Amino acid sequence: MEWKRKDLITIEELTPEEINLILDTAEPFKEILRRNIKKVPPLRGRTVLNLFFEPSTRTSASFSIAAKRLSAETMSISTSTSSVKKGETLLDTARNLEAMRVDMVVMRHSCEGAPKFLSERIEASVINAGDGNHEHPTQCLLDLSTLRENVKTFKGLKVLIVGDIAHSRVARSNIWGLTKLGAEVSVCAPPTLLPQNIEQLPVNVYYNMDEAIRDKDVIYLLRIQRERQKVGLFPSTREYMNLFSMDRDRLKKTKEDVIIMHPGPINRGVELDGDVADGKHSVILNQVTNGVAVRMAVLYLLNGGNKDEKII
Amino acid sequence: MAKIMDELAIKRALTRIAHEIVEKNGGIDNLIVIGIQRRGDILADRIAKLLQEIEGKNIITGKLDITLYRDDLSSIANQPVIHKTDIPVNIDEKTIILIDDVLFTGRTIRSALDELIDFGRPKCIQLAVLVDRGHRELPIKADYVGKNIPTSRDELVDVHVKEIDGVDEVIIEKRVI
Numbered sequence: 387m388e389w390k391r392k393d394l395i396t397i398e399e400l401t402p403e404e405i406n407l408i409l410d411t412a413e414p415f416k417e418i419l420r421r422n423i424k425k426v427p428p429l430r431g432r433t434v435l436n437l438f439f440e441p442s443t444r445t446s447a448s449f450s451i452a453a454k455r456l457s458a459e460t461m462s463i464s465t466s467t468s469s470v471k472k473g474e475t476l477l478d479t480a481r482n483l484e485a486m487r488v489d490m491v492v493m494r495h496s497c498e499g500a501p502k503f504l505s506e507r508i509e510a511s512v513i514n515a516g517d518g519n520h521e522h523p524t525q526c527l528l529d530l531s532t533l534r535e536n537v538k539t540f541k542g543l544k545v546l547i548v549g550d551i552a553h554s555r556v557a558r559s560n561i562w563g564l565t566k567l568g569a570e571v572s573v574c575a576p577p578t579l580l581p582q583n584i585e586q587l588p589v590n591v592y593y594n595m596d597e598a599i600r601d602k603d604v605i606y607l608l609r610i611q612r613e614r615q616k617v618g619l620f621p622s623t624r625e626y627m628n629l630f631s632m633d634r635d636r637l638k639k640t641k642e643d644v645i646i647m648h649p650g651p652i653n654r655g656v657e658l659d660g661d662v663a664d665g666k667h668s669v670i671l672n673q674v675t676n677g678v679a680v681r682m683a684v685l686y687l688l689n690g691g692n693k694d695e696k697i698i
Numbered sequence: 699m700a701k702i703m704d705e706l707a708i709k710r711a712l713t714r715i716a717h718e719i720v721e722k723n724g725g726i727d728n729l730i731v732i733g734i735q736r737r738g739d740i741l742a743d744r745i746a747k748l749l750q751e752i753e754g755k756n757i758i759t760g761k762l763d764i765t766l767y768r769d770d771l772s773s774i775a776n777q778p779v780i781h782k783t784d785i786p787v788n789i790d791e792k793t794i795i796l797i798d799d800v801l802f803t804g805r806t807i808r809s810a811l812d813e814l815i816d817f818g819r820p821k822c823i824q825l826a827v828l829v830d831r832g833h834r835e836l837p838i839k840a841d842y843v844g845k846n847i848p849t850s851r852d853e854l855v856d857v858h859v860k861e862i863d864g865v866d867e868v869i870i871e872k873r874v875i
Contacts, residue, residue, distance in 0.1 A: 388776040388777075389776060389777060390776075410779075411779070411780060413782070414763065414780045414781065414782050414783065415780075417782060417783055417784070418766075418783075421816070421817065422817070422818070423816045423817070425816075426766040426767065426813075426816075427766060427767055427812075428765075428766045428767075428768075428771045430772075431772065432772075456766075686766075686777060686780075687777050689771070689772075689777055
């Protein structure tokens with residue numbers, strides 16, 4: 387199995403073999419992160435540009451660290467300080483950056499499809515670090531990598547994703563990734579936080595959290611954004627907590643060896659109780675560590691793009 | 699295709715190398731045996747076992763994957779698969795016996811030396827190889843050699859081991875282009 391793609395835009399388009407190749411490649415990088423000198427030379431002389439049109443701390447930092455560990459040069463541009471403020475189009479921004487000979491662009495944008503748009507027009511590799519409500523492929527890959535450390539197989543693994551499914555690129559990427567590897571995915575949320583065409587996604591739907599959590603091996607909580615409440619998608623935060631929060635009492639109703647995951651940042655007490663987030667079932671900090679290893683694997687495999695495949 | 703070494707010849711060569719290691723280092727205290735993936739680590743395990751039999755003491759082994767330190771990563775089309783590196787102890791002030799199956803251009807060994815130095819500052823590094831086939835492109839020389847095999851550049855030397863290939867042998871064949 388060899389990696390052929392120039393870009394990483396979605397999980398939906400990947401084959402299970404491609405997903406496994408990334409996960410396998412991430413394993414040796416986990417060992418490198420435990421070394422005293424955590425730097426290896428494969429991307430020497432490459433330049434990785436972080437182009438974030440939306441705020442992000444964790445993902446942007448994680449990509450920067452990953453690139454630096456591989457000896458690449460990194461540069462970060464956020465919209466607040468860039469020419470985007472002056473009205474430059476996305477394509478013009480990208481062309482200018484490419485004229486500076488950037489090899490890889492890590493991109494986050496509030497518009498679905500923006501990374502794909504860019505990838506089709508520039509020679510550099512493009513990595514989607516989150517596009518609108520569409521996908522967040524490296525988050526899914528780090529979740530899969532973390533799960534792989536804790537379960538024997540994905541085949542038949544029962545995973546429940548709880549929260550704002552409609553507005554979550556993390557949920558969408560994970561639904562694709564998990565089902566491609568053979569897991570059985572369910573979602574649980576108030577109907578207002580489910581996407582309109584949920585039946586087109588390969589998932590079971592629950593509206594009752596207590597019923598949903600009973601037989602699941604993994605419970606994945608999504609961040610509840612308070613802005614959603616303000617526009618009336620759920621009546622009050624307290625009501626959401628009563629019905630959908632993963633707290634100590636609900637934890638007692640789950641399988642004994644349930645795994646608790648969250649993509650961060652956590653609203654402690656809202657979607658997830660502090661005790662549960664820090665408890666023995668939680669693998670949340672492993673997710674963060676593995677994020678660096680998985681992103682190293684993606685950067686290594688793309689390596690500025692396969693020369694034969696490049697457009698232009 | 700010609701068979702250069704069979705199972706017995708490999709065993710004898712490794713046994714001699716083990717004795718030479720003991721002799722040169724006056725025992726096996728302070729030694730770490732590190733093999734280069736994906737055949738060298740298997741030979742390293744065998745040499746470590748022989749050293750333990752000769753000296754009656756345990757010895758620490760490790761394995762090294764040099765992929766990330768290769769000097770041709772930016773020019774090859776597809777990225778090679780990375781295997782695990784496992785150096786279980788601090789290597790500062792240790793004597794490292796670095797083991798690989800075939801010594802050819804010396805570029806793999808250059809990568810391995812760079813990677814080892816990133817782990818610490820060993821007292822010294824000695825190199826043991828099952829086959830030295832010549833054609834060095836870097837100033838690198840083995841301390842222990844199982845067999846010197848004169849080759850031409852268009853030939854391939856393959857070391858097969860039971861653990862991976864089901865048979866112990868060294869073969870030489872023409873490169874198919």
